Amino acid sequence: MPQQPGSDVPELTPVVDPTSPHPPSQRVDARLSRRRRASARPPGASRWRAQSNHPAIWTPWLYMLPGLALFAIFFVWPAAQAMQLAFYKYNGISAPVMIGTENFERMFNDPRFSEALVNSFLFLAGMIPLAVAVPLLLAVLVNQKIPGIQAFRLAIVMPVVVSMVAVAVTWKYVLDAQGILSWIVTSVGIADEPTAWLLSSDWALPCLIIIEGWKSMGIYMMIYLAGLQAIPADLYEAAQIDGAGIRHRLMKITVPLMIPYVAVTSTMAMLDAMQVFTSVYVMTRGGPQDSTMTLGYYVWSKAFEDYEFGYANAIALVLWAIMIILAVVNYQITKERR
Protein backbone atom coordinates (compact mmCIF):
# COMPACT_ATOMS: atom_id res chain seq x y z
CA MET A 1 0.00 0.00 0.00
CA PRO A 2 1.48 3.39 -0.91
CA GLN A 3 1.76 5.81 1.94
CA GLN A 4 -0.81 8.56 2.36
CA PRO A 5 0.59 12.05 1.86
CA GLY A 6 0.46 13.61 5.29
CA SER A 7 -0.22 17.24 6.05
CA ASP A 8 3.48 17.72 6.72
CA VAL A 9 4.25 17.48 3.02
CA PRO A 10 1.96 20.16 1.58
CA GLU A 11 4.15 20.62 -1.48
CA LEU A 12 3.00 17.25 -2.74
CA THR A 13 -0.71 17.99 -2.79
CA PRO A 14 -2.41 17.32 -6.08
CA VAL A 15 -3.45 19.88 -8.61
CA VAL A 16 -7.20 19.47 -8.62
CA ASP A 17 -8.71 19.71 -12.03
CA PRO A 18 -12.22 21.19 -11.80
CA THR A 19 -13.39 19.01 -14.70
CA SER A 20 -12.09 15.84 -13.14
CA PRO A 21 -14.76 13.30 -12.16
CA HIS A 22 -13.62 13.37 -8.54
CA PRO A 23 -15.10 16.26 -6.64
CA PRO A 24 -12.30 17.75 -4.52
CA SER A 25 -12.79 17.07 -0.86
CA GLN A 26 -12.82 19.81 1.73
CA ARG A 27 -9.40 18.69 2.82
CA VAL A 28 -7.89 19.13 -0.60
CA ASP A 29 -9.49 22.57 -0.84
CA ALA A 30 -7.91 23.60 2.42
CA ARG A 31 -4.54 22.36 1.33
CA LEU A 32 -4.86 24.10 -2.00
CA SER A 33 -5.42 27.45 -0.38
CA ARG A 34 -2.48 26.82 1.89
CA ARG A 35 -0.52 26.05 -1.18
CA ARG A 36 -1.62 29.17 -2.95
CA ARG A 37 -0.25 31.13 -0.03
CA ALA A 38 3.08 29.44 -0.48
CA SER A 39 4.00 30.94 -3.80
CA ALA A 40 6.90 28.62 -4.59
CA ARG A 41 5.94 25.85 -6.95
CA PRO A 42 7.47 22.57 -5.86
CA PRO A 43 9.99 21.10 -8.21
CA GLY A 44 8.58 18.30 -10.33
CA ALA A 45 4.97 19.30 -9.73
CA SER A 46 4.27 20.16 -13.32
CA ARG A 47 5.78 16.92 -14.55
CA TRP A 48 3.67 15.03 -12.07
CA ARG A 49 0.56 16.87 -13.15
CA ALA A 50 1.18 16.05 -16.78
CA GLN A 51 1.54 12.43 -15.88
CA SER A 52 -1.59 12.21 -13.74
CA ASN A 53 -4.34 13.91 -15.66
CA HIS A 54 -2.91 13.90 -19.13
CA PRO A 55 -1.31 10.52 -19.73
CA ALA A 56 0.40 9.79 -23.02
CA ILE A 57 -2.21 10.03 -25.72
CA TRP A 58 -2.24 6.33 -26.43
CA THR A 59 -2.26 5.11 -22.81
CA PRO A 60 -6.06 4.98 -22.24
CA TRP A 61 -6.56 3.32 -25.61
CA LEU A 62 -3.98 0.69 -24.81
CA TYR A 63 -5.87 -0.20 -21.61
CA MET A 64 -9.18 -0.30 -23.41
CA LEU A 65 -7.85 -2.23 -26.41
CA PRO A 66 -9.22 -5.67 -25.45
CA GLY A 67 -12.57 -4.21 -24.46
CA LEU A 68 -12.83 -2.10 -27.60
CA ALA A 69 -11.84 -5.03 -29.81
CA LEU A 70 -14.52 -7.26 -28.27
CA PHE A 71 -16.98 -4.41 -28.55
CA ALA A 72 -16.27 -3.98 -32.25
CA ILE A 73 -16.28 -7.69 -33.09
CA PHE A 74 -19.14 -8.94 -30.94
CA PHE A 75 -21.39 -5.91 -30.66
CA VAL A 76 -20.88 -3.44 -33.50
CA TRP A 77 -20.34 -5.96 -36.26
CA PRO A 78 -23.25 -8.25 -35.29
CA ALA A 79 -25.54 -5.27 -34.65
CA ALA A 80 -24.78 -3.97 -38.13
CA GLN A 81 -25.37 -7.45 -39.53
CA ALA A 82 -28.66 -7.73 -37.65
CA MET A 83 -29.92 -4.48 -39.16
CA GLN A 84 -28.84 -5.54 -42.62
CA LEU A 85 -29.89 -9.17 -42.53
CA ALA A 86 -33.48 -8.31 -41.65
CA PHE A 87 -33.88 -7.11 -45.22
CA TYR A 88 -32.42 -10.25 -46.77
CA LYS A 89 -33.41 -13.82 -47.41
CA TYR A 90 -30.58 -15.99 -46.14
CA ASN A 91 -30.41 -19.68 -45.30
CA GLY A 92 -26.82 -19.71 -44.10
CA ILE A 93 -25.50 -21.49 -47.21
CA SER A 94 -26.45 -19.75 -50.46
CA ALA A 95 -25.74 -16.06 -50.94
CA PRO A 96 -28.13 -13.66 -49.15
CA VAL A 97 -30.78 -12.14 -51.41
CA MET A 98 -32.00 -8.60 -50.80
CA ILE A 99 -35.80 -8.66 -50.47
CA GLY A 100 -36.52 -5.23 -49.03
CA THR A 101 -39.18 -5.15 -46.33
CA GLU A 102 -40.67 -8.52 -47.27
CA ASN A 103 -39.61 -10.10 -43.96
CA PHE A 104 -41.53 -7.46 -42.04
CA GLU A 105 -44.60 -7.76 -44.26
CA ARG A 106 -44.51 -11.49 -43.79
CA MET A 107 -44.93 -11.09 -40.02
CA PHE A 108 -48.36 -9.55 -40.50
CA ASN A 109 -49.56 -12.66 -42.28
CA ASP A 110 -47.78 -15.17 -40.07
CA PRO A 111 -50.23 -16.66 -37.57
CA ARG A 112 -47.39 -18.25 -35.60
CA PHE A 113 -45.76 -14.85 -35.21
CA SER A 114 -48.95 -13.30 -33.81
CA GLU A 115 -49.36 -16.33 -31.55
CA ALA A 116 -45.79 -15.82 -30.30
CA LEU A 117 -46.39 -12.10 -29.83
CA VAL A 118 -49.53 -12.72 -27.78
CA ASN A 119 -47.81 -15.41 -25.73
CA SER A 120 -44.85 -13.14 -25.01
CA PHE A 121 -47.15 -10.42 -23.73
CA LEU A 122 -49.05 -12.97 -21.65
CA PHE A 123 -45.70 -14.06 -20.28
CA LEU A 124 -44.82 -10.46 -19.48
CA ALA A 125 -48.18 -9.82 -17.82
CA GLY A 126 -47.73 -12.91 -15.68
CA MET A 127 -44.12 -12.21 -14.80
CA ILE A 128 -44.47 -8.60 -13.66
CA PRO A 129 -46.40 -9.33 -10.45
CA LEU A 130 -44.15 -12.34 -9.76
CA ALA A 131 -40.97 -10.35 -10.27
CA VAL A 132 -41.94 -6.95 -8.90
CA ALA A 133 -44.60 -7.29 -6.19
CA VAL A 134 -44.06 -10.73 -4.62
CA PRO A 135 -40.30 -10.28 -4.12
CA LEU A 136 -40.92 -7.00 -2.29
CA LEU A 137 -43.15 -8.82 0.19
CA LEU A 138 -40.53 -11.58 0.45
CA ALA A 139 -37.84 -8.98 1.11
CA VAL A 140 -39.89 -7.32 3.86
CA LEU A 141 -40.42 -10.75 5.38
CA VAL A 142 -36.75 -11.75 5.35
CA ASN A 143 -35.56 -8.31 6.44
CA GLN A 144 -36.54 -9.12 10.02
CA LYS A 145 -33.78 -9.64 12.53
CA ILE A 146 -34.89 -13.03 13.78
CA PRO A 147 -32.79 -16.15 14.30
CA GLY A 148 -32.18 -18.32 11.24
CA ILE A 149 -33.31 -15.66 8.76
CA GLN A 150 -30.15 -16.13 6.69
CA ALA A 151 -31.16 -19.72 5.95
CA PHE A 152 -34.55 -18.60 4.67
CA ARG A 153 -32.90 -15.99 2.45
CA LEU A 154 -30.62 -18.67 1.05
CA ALA A 155 -33.58 -20.95 0.39
CA ILE A 156 -35.37 -18.29 -1.65
CA VAL A 157 -32.21 -17.40 -3.59
CA MET A 158 -31.28 -21.02 -4.30
CA PRO A 159 -33.21 -21.31 -7.60
CA VAL A 160 -31.44 -18.19 -8.88
CA VAL A 161 -28.01 -19.82 -8.92
CA VAL A 162 -29.19 -23.03 -10.54
CA SER A 163 -29.24 -23.33 -14.33
CA MET A 164 -32.57 -23.02 -16.10
CA VAL A 165 -32.04 -26.49 -17.53
CA ALA A 166 -31.72 -28.00 -14.07
CA VAL A 167 -34.75 -26.02 -12.91
CA ALA A 168 -36.77 -27.24 -15.86
CA VAL A 169 -35.81 -30.86 -15.19
CA THR A 170 -36.60 -30.38 -11.50
CA TRP A 171 -40.07 -29.04 -12.20
CA LYS A 172 -40.88 -31.88 -14.55
CA TYR A 173 -41.05 -34.10 -11.46
CA VAL A 174 -43.43 -31.72 -9.72
CA LEU A 175 -45.59 -31.19 -12.81
CA ASP A 176 -45.83 -34.81 -13.92
CA ALA A 177 -49.41 -36.06 -14.27
CA GLN A 178 -48.66 -38.26 -11.26
CA GLY A 179 -46.55 -35.61 -9.55
CA ILE A 180 -47.03 -33.60 -6.40
CA LEU A 181 -49.00 -30.76 -7.96
CA SER A 182 -51.57 -33.15 -9.37
CA TRP A 183 -51.81 -34.84 -6.01
CA ILE A 184 -52.33 -31.52 -4.23
CA VAL A 185 -55.06 -30.26 -6.53
CA THR A 186 -56.91 -33.56 -6.60
CA SER A 187 -56.76 -34.11 -2.85
CA VAL A 188 -57.81 -30.53 -2.09
CA GLY A 189 -60.62 -31.01 -4.56
CA ILE A 190 -59.76 -28.28 -7.06
CA ALA A 191 -59.61 -30.82 -9.87
CA ASP A 192 -61.16 -34.26 -10.24
CA GLU A 193 -58.36 -35.99 -12.07
CA PRO A 194 -54.58 -35.60 -12.45
CA THR A 195 -53.37 -33.25 -15.17
CA ALA A 196 -50.23 -33.56 -17.24
CA TRP A 197 -49.62 -29.86 -16.76
CA LEU A 198 -46.99 -29.33 -19.43
CA LEU A 199 -48.94 -31.30 -22.01
CA SER A 200 -52.04 -29.18 -21.58
CA SER A 201 -52.32 -26.21 -23.90
CA ASP A 202 -54.23 -24.36 -21.16
CA TRP A 203 -51.70 -24.96 -18.42
CA ALA A 204 -48.30 -25.12 -20.09
CA LEU A 205 -47.84 -21.34 -20.39
CA PRO A 206 -48.98 -20.52 -16.83
CA CYS A 207 -46.64 -23.27 -15.59
CA LEU A 208 -43.69 -21.78 -17.47
CA ILE A 209 -44.50 -18.32 -16.10
CA ILE A 210 -44.62 -19.65 -12.56
CA ILE A 211 -41.35 -21.55 -13.02
CA GLU A 212 -39.55 -18.53 -14.49
CA GLY A 213 -40.99 -16.37 -11.71
CA TRP A 214 -40.00 -18.90 -9.06
CA LYS A 215 -36.47 -19.07 -10.43
CA SER A 216 -35.91 -15.32 -10.57
CA MET A 217 -37.76 -14.11 -7.46
CA GLY A 218 -34.64 -14.53 -5.32
CA ILE A 219 -32.60 -12.02 -7.30
CA TYR A 220 -35.37 -9.44 -7.16
CA MET A 221 -35.77 -10.10 -3.46
CA MET A 222 -32.04 -9.46 -2.95
CA ILE A 223 -32.27 -6.16 -4.82
CA TYR A 224 -35.17 -5.06 -2.60
CA LEU A 225 -33.39 -6.34 0.48
CA ALA A 226 -30.38 -4.17 -0.32
CA GLY A 227 -32.80 -1.25 -0.62
CA LEU A 228 -34.67 -2.03 2.57
CA GLN A 229 -31.47 -2.19 4.54
CA ALA A 230 -30.64 1.31 3.35
CA ILE A 231 -33.84 2.72 4.89
CA PRO A 232 -33.03 4.36 8.24
CA ALA A 233 -34.70 2.43 11.06
CA ASP A 234 -35.81 5.61 12.85
CA LEU A 235 -38.30 6.27 10.04
CA TYR A 236 -40.18 3.17 11.11
CA GLU A 237 -39.77 3.95 14.77
CA ALA A 238 -41.21 7.43 14.27
CA ALA A 239 -44.14 6.01 12.34
CA GLN A 240 -44.70 3.40 15.02
CA ILE A 241 -44.76 6.06 17.73
CA ASP A 242 -47.32 7.94 15.64
CA GLY A 243 -49.41 4.78 15.76
CA ALA A 244 -48.97 3.56 12.18
CA GLY A 245 -49.75 -0.15 11.76
CA ILE A 246 -47.71 -2.63 9.76
CA ARG A 247 -49.74 -2.15 6.60
CA HIS A 248 -49.60 1.60 6.93
CA ARG A 249 -45.83 1.54 7.43
CA LEU A 250 -45.46 -0.71 4.40
CA MET A 251 -47.54 1.51 2.12
CA LYS A 252 -46.35 4.90 3.37
CA ILE A 253 -42.66 4.26 3.99
CA THR A 254 -41.44 1.08 2.37
CA VAL A 255 -43.20 1.22 -0.98
CA PRO A 256 -42.42 4.89 -1.80
CA LEU A 257 -38.76 4.45 -0.84
CA MET A 258 -38.56 1.30 -2.92
CA ILE A 259 -39.70 2.97 -6.15
CA PRO A 260 -36.12 3.31 -7.53
CA TYR A 261 -35.63 -0.40 -6.87
CA VAL A 262 -38.98 -1.17 -8.50
CA ALA A 263 -37.67 0.66 -11.56
CA VAL A 264 -34.70 -1.72 -11.64
CA THR A 265 -36.65 -4.92 -11.02
CA SER A 266 -39.46 -4.10 -13.44
CA THR A 267 -37.00 -3.29 -16.21
CA MET A 268 -35.05 -6.48 -15.61
CA ALA A 269 -38.24 -8.54 -15.46
CA MET A 270 -39.60 -7.04 -18.68
CA LEU A 271 -36.42 -7.63 -20.63
CA ASP A 272 -36.13 -11.19 -19.33
CA ALA A 273 -39.80 -12.02 -19.90
CA MET A 274 -39.73 -10.80 -23.49
CA GLN A 275 -36.66 -12.92 -24.26
CA VAL A 276 -37.65 -16.10 -22.46
CA PHE A 277 -36.12 -19.05 -24.24
CA THR A 278 -34.40 -21.74 -22.20
CA SER A 279 -37.39 -22.84 -20.15
CA VAL A 280 -39.46 -23.13 -23.31
CA TYR A 281 -36.70 -25.03 -25.09
CA VAL A 282 -36.20 -27.54 -22.32
CA MET A 283 -39.77 -28.04 -21.14
CA THR A 284 -42.19 -27.63 -24.03
CA ARG A 285 -40.40 -26.75 -27.28
CA GLY A 286 -43.11 -24.16 -27.86
CA GLY A 287 -45.89 -26.73 -27.62
CA PRO A 288 -48.45 -28.06 -27.12
CA GLN A 289 -50.01 -26.53 -30.26
CA ASP A 290 -47.75 -23.48 -30.05
CA SER A 291 -49.32 -22.54 -26.72
CA THR A 292 -45.89 -21.73 -25.26
CA MET A 293 -44.38 -20.34 -28.46
CA THR A 294 -42.81 -17.08 -27.32
CA LEU A 295 -40.99 -14.55 -29.49
CA GLY A 296 -37.66 -15.63 -28.04
CA TYR A 297 -38.28 -19.25 -28.92
CA TYR A 298 -39.75 -18.39 -32.32
CA VAL A 299 -36.63 -16.42 -33.28
CA TRP A 300 -34.43 -19.37 -32.32
CA SER A 301 -36.60 -21.91 -34.06
CA LYS A 302 -36.85 -19.89 -37.29
CA ALA A 303 -33.09 -19.42 -37.35
CA PHE A 304 -31.67 -22.70 -36.14
CA GLU A 305 -34.42 -25.16 -37.06
CA ASP A 306 -35.76 -23.65 -40.29
CA TYR A 307 -32.54 -21.78 -41.25
CA GLU A 308 -34.46 -18.65 -42.17
CA PHE A 309 -31.86 -16.26 -40.79
CA GLY A 310 -33.26 -13.17 -42.50
CA TYR A 311 -36.80 -13.64 -41.26
CA ALA A 312 -35.65 -14.67 -37.79
CA ASN A 313 -33.53 -11.55 -37.62
CA ALA A 314 -36.41 -9.34 -38.65
CA ILE A 315 -38.46 -10.83 -35.81
CA ALA A 316 -35.58 -10.27 -33.41
CA LEU A 317 -35.46 -6.61 -34.49
CA VAL A 318 -39.17 -6.24 -33.80
CA LEU A 319 -38.65 -7.89 -30.42
CA TRP A 320 -35.83 -5.46 -29.74
CA ALA A 321 -38.01 -2.48 -30.67
CA ILE A 322 -40.72 -3.74 -28.32
CA MET A 323 -38.18 -4.09 -25.51
CA ILE A 324 -36.83 -0.57 -26.02
CA ILE A 325 -40.36 0.85 -26.00
CA LEU A 326 -41.23 -1.06 -22.84
CA ALA A 327 -38.04 0.09 -21.13
CA VAL A 328 -38.69 3.73 -22.03
CA VAL A 329 -42.34 3.60 -20.93
CA ASN A 330 -41.30 1.91 -17.72
CA TYR A 331 -38.64 4.54 -17.11
CA GLN A 332 -41.16 7.35 -17.62
CA ILE A 333 -43.69 5.77 -15.26
CA THR A 334 -41.22 5.12 -12.47
CA LYS A 335 -39.64 8.55 -12.92
CA GLU A 336 -42.98 10.31 -12.41
CA ARG A 337 -43.66 8.33 -9.25
CA ARG A 338 -40.32 9.23 -7.77
Add this chain to the structure above:
Amino acid sequence: MTVGTRRRRASTLAGNYVLLLILAAIFVGPFIVLLASSLKPATQDVFSFPPDLIPRPPVADWFVRAWTVIDFPRYLLNSAIYVGVMVPAYLAISALTAYPLARMRFPFRTVIFFLFLSTMFLPGELMLIPRFLVISELGLADTYAGVMLPGLLSAIGIFLLRQTFAGVPQELDDAARIDGCKEWGVFWHVMLPAAKPALAVLAIFGFISVWNSFIWPLVVLKDTSKYPIALGISYLTGVTGTDVRSLAAGTVISLIPVLVFFIIMQRHILEGMKGAVKG
Protein backbone atom coordinates in the same frame (compact mmCIF):
# COMPACT_ATOMS: atom_id res chain seq x y z
CA MET B 1 -45.29 -3.52 27.60
CA THR B 2 -48.55 -5.23 28.48
CA VAL B 3 -49.06 -8.96 28.51
CA GLY B 4 -51.44 -8.58 25.57
CA THR B 5 -48.91 -6.93 23.24
CA ARG B 6 -46.23 -9.37 24.30
CA ARG B 7 -48.49 -12.28 23.43
CA ARG B 8 -49.35 -10.59 20.15
CA ARG B 9 -45.61 -10.17 19.44
CA ALA B 10 -44.99 -13.84 20.12
CA SER B 11 -47.83 -14.96 17.89
CA THR B 12 -46.66 -12.63 15.09
CA LEU B 13 -43.21 -14.17 15.39
CA ALA B 14 -44.65 -17.68 15.23
CA GLY B 15 -46.79 -16.64 12.28
CA ASN B 16 -43.68 -15.28 10.56
CA TYR B 17 -41.84 -18.54 11.01
CA VAL B 18 -44.79 -20.54 9.66
CA LEU B 19 -44.89 -18.26 6.63
CA LEU B 20 -41.11 -18.53 6.17
CA LEU B 21 -41.24 -22.32 6.40
CA ILE B 22 -43.98 -22.48 3.76
CA LEU B 23 -41.86 -20.25 1.53
CA ALA B 24 -38.75 -22.36 2.10
CA ALA B 25 -40.80 -25.42 1.14
CA ILE B 26 -41.94 -23.73 -2.06
CA PHE B 27 -38.42 -22.71 -3.05
CA VAL B 28 -36.47 -25.77 -1.91
CA GLY B 29 -39.24 -28.39 -2.19
CA PRO B 30 -38.85 -29.11 -5.92
CA PHE B 31 -35.15 -29.84 -5.38
CA ILE B 32 -36.04 -32.27 -2.61
CA VAL B 33 -38.44 -34.04 -4.98
CA LEU B 34 -35.58 -34.22 -7.49
CA LEU B 35 -33.12 -35.57 -4.93
CA ALA B 36 -35.65 -38.14 -3.68
CA SER B 37 -36.33 -39.30 -7.25
CA SER B 38 -32.61 -39.76 -7.88
CA LEU B 39 -32.15 -41.97 -4.81
CA LYS B 40 -35.19 -44.22 -5.14
CA PRO B 41 -34.53 -47.88 -5.97
CA ALA B 42 -36.09 -49.39 -9.09
CA THR B 43 -38.64 -51.19 -6.94
CA GLN B 44 -40.10 -47.94 -5.67
CA ASP B 45 -42.34 -45.75 -7.84
CA VAL B 46 -40.97 -42.29 -8.61
CA PHE B 47 -44.50 -40.92 -8.77
CA SER B 48 -47.27 -41.96 -6.43
CA PHE B 49 -50.42 -40.64 -4.77
CA PRO B 50 -49.79 -39.58 -2.09
CA PRO B 51 -46.20 -38.55 -2.89
CA ASP B 52 -43.54 -40.64 -1.18
CA LEU B 53 -40.30 -38.72 -0.80
CA ILE B 54 -38.35 -41.22 1.32
CA PRO B 55 -36.20 -43.55 -0.79
CA ARG B 56 -36.37 -47.05 0.66
CA PRO B 57 -33.49 -47.76 0.64
CA PRO B 58 -31.49 -44.91 -0.98
CA VAL B 59 -29.38 -46.25 -3.85
CA ALA B 60 -26.50 -44.75 -5.85
CA ASP B 61 -27.21 -46.78 -9.01
CA TRP B 62 -28.71 -43.87 -10.92
CA PHE B 63 -25.79 -41.62 -10.15
CA VAL B 64 -23.45 -44.25 -11.56
CA ARG B 65 -25.65 -44.64 -14.62
CA ALA B 66 -25.96 -40.88 -15.25
CA TRP B 67 -22.19 -40.55 -14.84
CA THR B 68 -21.54 -43.16 -17.55
CA VAL B 69 -24.49 -42.92 -19.95
CA ILE B 70 -23.24 -39.53 -21.08
CA ASP B 71 -19.66 -38.30 -20.80
CA PHE B 72 -20.35 -36.57 -17.50
CA PRO B 73 -16.74 -35.94 -16.37
CA ARG B 74 -16.08 -34.34 -19.74
CA TYR B 75 -18.97 -31.88 -19.35
CA LEU B 76 -17.91 -30.99 -15.83
CA LEU B 77 -14.36 -30.47 -17.05
CA ASN B 78 -15.61 -28.33 -19.95
CA SER B 79 -17.63 -26.15 -17.61
CA ALA B 80 -14.60 -25.85 -15.33
CA ILE B 81 -12.54 -24.74 -18.34
CA TYR B 82 -15.17 -22.22 -19.41
CA VAL B 83 -15.38 -20.81 -15.89
CA GLY B 84 -11.60 -20.94 -15.32
CA VAL B 85 -10.81 -19.02 -18.49
CA MET B 86 -13.81 -16.76 -18.83
CA VAL B 87 -14.16 -15.40 -15.30
CA PRO B 88 -10.53 -14.16 -14.91
CA ALA B 89 -10.50 -12.86 -18.49
CA TYR B 90 -13.82 -11.11 -17.94
CA LEU B 91 -12.57 -9.47 -14.76
CA ALA B 92 -9.29 -8.40 -16.41
CA ILE B 93 -10.97 -6.94 -19.48
CA SER B 94 -13.63 -5.15 -17.43
CA ALA B 95 -11.02 -3.66 -15.10
CA LEU B 96 -8.66 -2.61 -17.88
CA THR B 97 -11.50 -0.96 -19.76
CA ALA B 98 -13.01 0.70 -16.72
CA TYR B 99 -9.77 2.18 -15.40
CA PRO B 100 -9.12 4.83 -18.08
CA LEU B 101 -12.85 5.60 -18.19
CA ALA B 102 -12.74 6.38 -14.48
CA ARG B 103 -9.33 7.96 -13.92
CA MET B 104 -7.83 9.35 -17.13
CA ARG B 105 -8.79 12.34 -19.19
CA PHE B 106 -8.81 11.81 -22.91
CA PRO B 107 -10.96 12.77 -25.88
CA PHE B 108 -14.28 10.93 -26.35
CA ARG B 109 -14.15 9.44 -22.87
CA THR B 110 -17.84 9.99 -22.18
CA VAL B 111 -18.85 8.86 -25.64
CA ILE B 112 -16.95 5.62 -25.21
CA PHE B 113 -18.41 5.00 -21.79
CA PHE B 114 -21.91 5.39 -23.15
CA LEU B 115 -21.11 3.15 -26.11
CA PHE B 116 -20.13 0.41 -23.70
CA LEU B 117 -23.25 1.03 -21.62
CA SER B 118 -25.44 0.88 -24.72
CA THR B 119 -24.56 -2.79 -25.14
CA MET B 120 -26.98 -3.40 -22.27
CA PHE B 121 -29.72 -2.59 -24.74
CA LEU B 122 -28.56 -5.19 -27.24
CA PRO B 123 -30.23 -8.28 -25.83
CA GLY B 124 -28.77 -11.72 -26.34
CA GLU B 125 -31.80 -12.75 -28.31
CA LEU B 126 -31.19 -10.08 -30.94
CA MET B 127 -27.46 -10.75 -31.12
CA LEU B 128 -27.79 -14.51 -31.28
CA ILE B 129 -28.04 -14.92 -35.04
CA PRO B 130 -25.66 -12.18 -36.20
CA ARG B 131 -23.11 -13.22 -33.57
CA PHE B 132 -23.36 -16.80 -34.75
CA LEU B 133 -22.69 -15.59 -38.30
CA VAL B 134 -19.71 -13.51 -37.10
CA ILE B 135 -18.30 -16.48 -35.21
CA SER B 136 -18.74 -18.67 -38.29
CA GLU B 137 -17.01 -16.09 -40.45
CA LEU B 138 -14.09 -15.97 -38.03
CA GLY B 139 -13.85 -19.76 -38.21
CA LEU B 140 -14.67 -20.08 -34.53
CA ALA B 141 -17.91 -22.04 -34.85
CA ASP B 142 -17.80 -25.22 -32.78
CA THR B 143 -14.70 -24.14 -30.83
CA TYR B 144 -14.05 -23.29 -27.20
CA ALA B 145 -12.98 -19.79 -28.25
CA GLY B 146 -16.26 -19.28 -30.08
CA VAL B 147 -18.15 -20.12 -26.91
CA MET B 148 -16.00 -17.89 -24.72
CA LEU B 149 -15.08 -14.71 -26.61
CA PRO B 150 -18.47 -12.99 -26.89
CA GLY B 151 -19.09 -13.44 -23.18
CA LEU B 152 -16.00 -11.54 -22.08
CA LEU B 153 -17.44 -8.05 -22.40
CA SER B 154 -20.37 -6.85 -20.37
CA ALA B 155 -21.66 -3.39 -19.73
CA ILE B 156 -22.46 -4.17 -16.11
CA GLY B 157 -18.86 -5.20 -15.36
CA ILE B 158 -17.41 -2.06 -16.89
CA PHE B 159 -20.04 0.11 -15.24
CA LEU B 160 -19.59 -1.33 -11.76
CA LEU B 161 -15.80 -1.11 -11.89
CA ARG B 162 -15.81 2.37 -13.35
CA GLN B 163 -17.97 3.54 -10.46
CA THR B 164 -15.66 1.81 -8.00
CA PHE B 165 -12.45 3.20 -9.49
CA ALA B 166 -13.93 6.69 -9.68
CA GLY B 167 -14.62 6.51 -5.95
CA VAL B 168 -11.01 5.74 -4.99
CA PRO B 169 -9.63 8.83 -3.19
CA GLN B 170 -7.28 10.87 -5.35
CA GLU B 171 -4.81 10.95 -2.43
CA LEU B 172 -4.13 7.23 -2.81
CA ASP B 173 -3.50 7.70 -6.50
CA ASP B 174 -1.14 10.62 -5.85
CA ALA B 175 0.74 8.84 -3.13
CA ALA B 176 1.44 5.91 -5.40
CA ARG B 177 2.73 8.21 -8.12
CA ILE B 178 4.98 9.98 -5.66
CA ASP B 179 6.31 6.60 -4.66
CA GLY B 180 7.32 6.19 -8.27
CA CYS B 181 4.38 4.20 -9.62
CA LYS B 182 3.63 4.63 -13.27
CA GLU B 183 0.11 4.30 -14.65
CA TRP B 184 0.27 0.51 -14.48
CA GLY B 185 1.54 0.60 -10.90
CA VAL B 186 -1.39 2.76 -9.84
CA PHE B 187 -3.79 0.40 -11.56
CA TRP B 188 -2.20 -2.71 -10.07
CA HIS B 189 -1.29 -1.55 -6.56
CA VAL B 190 -4.04 0.98 -5.83
CA MET B 191 -7.08 0.47 -8.02
CA LEU B 192 -7.38 -3.32 -8.08
CA PRO B 193 -7.01 -3.77 -4.31
CA ALA B 194 -9.55 -0.97 -3.74
CA ALA B 195 -12.01 -2.70 -6.08
CA LYS B 196 -11.81 -6.12 -4.42
CA PRO B 197 -15.47 -6.21 -3.25
CA ALA B 198 -16.76 -5.23 -6.68
CA LEU B 199 -14.44 -7.76 -8.35
CA ALA B 200 -15.69 -10.44 -5.96
CA VAL B 201 -19.31 -9.80 -6.87
CA LEU B 202 -18.52 -9.82 -10.58
CA ALA B 203 -16.59 -13.07 -10.15
CA ILE B 204 -19.47 -14.71 -8.28
CA PHE B 205 -22.08 -13.74 -10.83
CA GLY B 206 -19.63 -14.54 -13.63
CA PHE B 207 -19.08 -18.03 -12.23
CA ILE B 208 -22.81 -18.65 -11.91
CA SER B 209 -23.71 -17.36 -15.35
CA VAL B 210 -20.88 -19.21 -17.12
CA TRP B 211 -21.60 -22.45 -15.26
CA ASN B 212 -25.26 -22.18 -16.24
CA SER B 213 -24.73 -20.89 -19.77
CA PHE B 214 -26.98 -22.61 -22.23
CA ILE B 215 -28.30 -20.79 -25.27
CA TRP B 216 -25.02 -19.48 -26.70
CA PRO B 217 -23.10 -22.79 -26.42
CA LEU B 218 -26.18 -24.48 -27.88
CA VAL B 219 -25.94 -22.25 -30.95
CA VAL B 220 -22.14 -22.38 -31.35
CA LEU B 221 -21.40 -26.02 -30.60
CA LYS B 222 -22.11 -29.04 -32.77
CA ASP B 223 -19.52 -31.25 -31.11
CA THR B 224 -21.08 -32.66 -27.93
CA SER B 225 -17.63 -33.22 -26.40
CA LYS B 226 -17.31 -29.44 -25.95
CA TYR B 227 -20.65 -29.09 -24.18
CA PRO B 228 -20.81 -27.30 -20.84
CA ILE B 229 -22.70 -29.08 -18.09
CA ALA B 230 -26.05 -27.34 -18.71
CA LEU B 231 -26.09 -28.58 -22.31
CA GLY B 232 -24.96 -31.96 -21.02
CA ILE B 233 -28.09 -32.13 -18.86
CA SER B 234 -30.25 -31.16 -21.81
CA TYR B 235 -28.53 -33.94 -23.77
CA LEU B 236 -29.09 -36.31 -20.85
CA THR B 237 -32.87 -35.67 -21.00
CA GLY B 238 -32.80 -37.04 -24.52
CA VAL B 239 -30.57 -40.00 -23.70
CA THR B 240 -32.34 -41.16 -20.56
CA GLY B 241 -35.83 -41.06 -22.07
CA THR B 242 -38.15 -42.73 -19.58
CA ASP B 243 -35.37 -43.37 -17.06
CA VAL B 244 -36.39 -40.47 -14.87
CA ARG B 245 -34.22 -41.63 -11.95
CA SER B 246 -30.95 -41.26 -13.88
CA LEU B 247 -32.04 -37.90 -15.24
CA ALA B 248 -32.70 -36.74 -11.69
CA ALA B 249 -29.33 -38.08 -10.55
CA GLY B 250 -27.46 -36.33 -13.36
CA THR B 251 -29.24 -33.07 -12.61
CA VAL B 252 -28.34 -33.37 -8.93
CA ILE B 253 -24.67 -33.83 -9.85
CA SER B 254 -24.79 -30.72 -12.05
CA LEU B 255 -26.21 -28.65 -9.19
CA ILE B 256 -23.60 -29.53 -6.60
CA PRO B 257 -20.64 -27.37 -7.75
CA VAL B 258 -22.63 -24.20 -8.26
CA LEU B 259 -24.56 -24.61 -5.00
CA VAL B 260 -21.39 -25.25 -2.99
CA PHE B 261 -19.75 -22.24 -4.60
CA PHE B 262 -22.77 -20.10 -3.90
CA ILE B 263 -23.09 -21.11 -0.26
CA ILE B 264 -19.40 -20.35 0.33
CA MET B 265 -19.62 -17.00 -1.46
CA GLN B 266 -23.09 -15.79 -0.47
CA ARG B 267 -21.95 -13.42 2.26
CA HIS B 268 -20.22 -11.24 -0.36
CA ILE B 269 -23.30 -10.92 -2.50
CA LEU B 270 -25.56 -8.68 -0.47
CA GLU B 271 -22.62 -6.34 0.15
CA GLY B 272 -21.90 -6.05 -3.54
CA MET B 273 -25.55 -5.66 -4.50
CA LYS B 274 -25.84 -2.62 -2.28
CA GLY B 275 -23.07 -0.96 -4.27
CA ALA B 276 -24.47 -2.09 -7.61
CA VAL B 277 -27.91 -0.52 -7.23
CA LYS B 278 -26.67 2.62 -5.56
CA GLY B 279 -23.88 3.17 -8.09
